Amino acid sequence: MSDQIILQLKGISKQFPGVKALDNVSLDVRKGEVHVLLGENGAGKSTLMKILSGVYKKDSGKIFLDGKEVEINSVNDAENLGIGIIHQEFNLLPHRDIAQNIFLGKEPTKRGPLGVKVLDKATMYSKCNELLKTVGIDLDSRILVKDLGIAQKQMVEIAKALSLANLKILIMDEPTATLTKGEIDKLFSIIRKYKSMGISIIYISHRMEEIQVIGDRVTVLRDGKYIGTVPVKETPPSELIRMMVGREITNLYKRDYNEPGPEALKVCNLSSRGKFKDVNFSVRRGEIVGFYGLVGAGRTEVAKAIFGEDKYDAGEILINGKKVKHHMPSQAVQNKMGLLPEDRRDEGLITKMLLKQNVVQASLRKVFPKGILNNKVESQIATKYITKLNIATPDENVVVASLSGGNQQKVVLAKWLLTDSEVLIFDEPTRGIDVGAKAEIYELMNDLAKSGKAIMMISSDLPEVIGLSDRIYVMYQGKIVAEFSHENASQERIVNFAIGRGDTL
Numbered sequence: 001m002s003d004q005i006i007l008q009l010k011g012i013s014k015q016f017p018g019v020k021a022l023d024n025v026s027l028d029v030r031k032g033e034v035h036v037l038l039g040e041n042g043a044g045k046s047t048l049m050k051i052l053s054g055v056y057k058k059d060s061g062k063i064f065l066d067g068k069e070v071e072i073n074s075v076n077d078a079e080n081l082g083i084g085i086i087h088q089e090f091n092l093l094p095h096r097d098i099a100q101n102i103f104l105g106k107e108p109t110k111r112g113p114l115g116v117k118v119l120d121k122a123t124m125y126s127k128c129n130e131l132l133k134t135v136g137i138d139l140d141s142r143i144l145v146k147d148l149g150i151a152q153k154q155m156v157e158i159a160k161a162l163s164l165a166n167l168k169i170l171i172m173d174e175p176t177a178t179l180t181k182g183e184i185d186k187l188f189s190i191i192r193k194y195k196s197m198g199i200s201i202i203y204i205s206h207r208m209e210e211i212q213v214i215g216d217r218v219t220v221l222r223d224g225k226y227i228g229t230v231p232v233k234e235t236p237p238s239e240l241i242r243m244m245v246g247r248e249i250t251n252l253y254k255r256d257y258n259e260p261g262p263e264a265l266k267v268c269n270l271s272s273r274g275k276f277k278d279v280n281f282s283v284r285r286g287e288i289v290g291f292y293g294l295v296g297a298g299r300t301e302v303a304k305a306i307f308g309e310d311k312y313d314a315g316e317i318l319i320n321g322k323k324v325k326h327h328m329p330s331q332a333v334q335n336k337m338g339l340l341p342e343d344r345r346d347e348g349l350i351t352k353m354l355l356k357q358n359v360v361q362a363s364l365r366k367v368f369p370k371g372i373l374n375n376k377v378e379s380q381i382a383t384k385y386i387t388k389l390n391i392a393t394p395d396e397n398v399v400v401a402s403l404s405g406g407n408q409q410k411v412v413l414a415k416w417l418l419t420d421s422e423v424l425i426f427d428e429p430t431r432g433i434d435v436g437a438k439a440e441i442y443e444l445m446n447d448l449a450k451s452g453k454a455i456m457m458i459s460s461d462l463p464e465v466i467g468l469s470d471r472i473y474v475m476y477q478g479k480i481v482a483e484f485s486h487e488n489a490s491q492e493r494i495v496n497f498a499i500g501r502g503d504t505l
């Protein structure tokens, strides 16, 4: 990394209805550095990056690239200047294949028989395959995006940003949120390679341990305001957290381990061809049971089968000792189950609807037993959760799409907390959530367990799995390969099982 400044943002402000998203923010980025942007959910990180990449227009402020002031009024402008972005939310077209998505709007052409320009398919697919190889994705560029898993979609987004010619600044808005260890390592080696080529990376993440590994300098935003820029090496995480939330968080994982009650969920020999095999486990009342594994290990698939979202071929599911078979999620909800899905934008929310409507959506019968909706009740309930989960929003009457990524997730969480489910499956409950809010969510989960709920928690955040679980199951290639109690859980041994090395430590 050199000291040469390549990008300067000066006094950037942006107002949304009811929210000052950015208030006079300035920032310098050096050539070849990984510049981390840190801040709570709703602090303004994505908004600032959307301004830089031409998605939003700033109200005021200036942008300098290589010392020259530039006007960025469209995504095209940004791309022409060599600014690429990997968005927090996926921007892929599900019914097009990988190559069509990556080369959208910049498809290679050739002269056709009549001398007119036509799409050069052969070049597009061969270039795409090459690119995928660089990124380390082992996928055919003709696969439709809708058939990809969430981690694969993320890798395609990354490849798309890297396809930009003359790349100077690469913005990554929570690129690792949906990736696990193997893919993160791959991503980090790509980042190092681009750094060494003199490309600057602006990196947004809520994972503190990542920042230490990959970041050079960190800029902290709070409530749309610039707090400061510090070098990573000389700043302990506790200091970063203090800058970010304005207070100390000492004990992030808080658990009262009580004597668990009877088995609330029992799964016997559950199998689904090509997805998972002979899965056996139980979750007792009062327990949080963690599921750790790499992406593709089958954790989400098991959860979906239990919840009636996917079919399974063999095996039994018991709730409170009673055999159940869910053909659709509504049956699982009737049996007092709830599932916080991994892919929240697609499965957990109706983003065009209001915050309050989303919160009550899975509890309509409970909240309105007579079937008559009541606006006031809806608002009261939503307001309660806005406070409880500290959702950053002007009020309960905004469309969910206008909330920041992390705050959208809190809305899904509120929705499932409201249902009064006895068996809760949380698939990556704190992904994309800032540390302050994480602490709140952990406390809430502890309270839920204490009140006798049975919680199955799928998570790729190992400290979280170890810090919160009564017991931990590790999955590898569709099978449960190990079980740990919280007393004998060790980070190294769990990872070893998760990558298929078994108990070799």
Ligand SMILES: Nc1ncnc2c1ncn2[C@@H]1O[C@H](COP(=O)(O)OP(=O)(O)OP(=O)(O)O)[C@@H](O)[C@H]1O
Binding pocket: 016, 017, 019, 020, 021, 039, 040, 041, 042, 043, 044, 045, 046, 047, 048, 088, 392, 393, 401, 402, 403, 404, 405, 406, 407, 432, 434
């Ligand atoms: N299109 C929009 N319309 C209205 N308000 C918006 C819009 N986009 C963002 N906001 C608001 O601006 C503020 C900053 O949001 P932003 O998405 O930049 O936060 P963030 O720092 O990226 O948070 P997160 O960590 O949750 O992704 C939030 O209060 C958000 O609700």
Ligand SMILES: [Mg+2]
Binding pocket: 045, 046, 047, 088, 173, 404, 405, 406
């Ligand atoms: Mg964001």
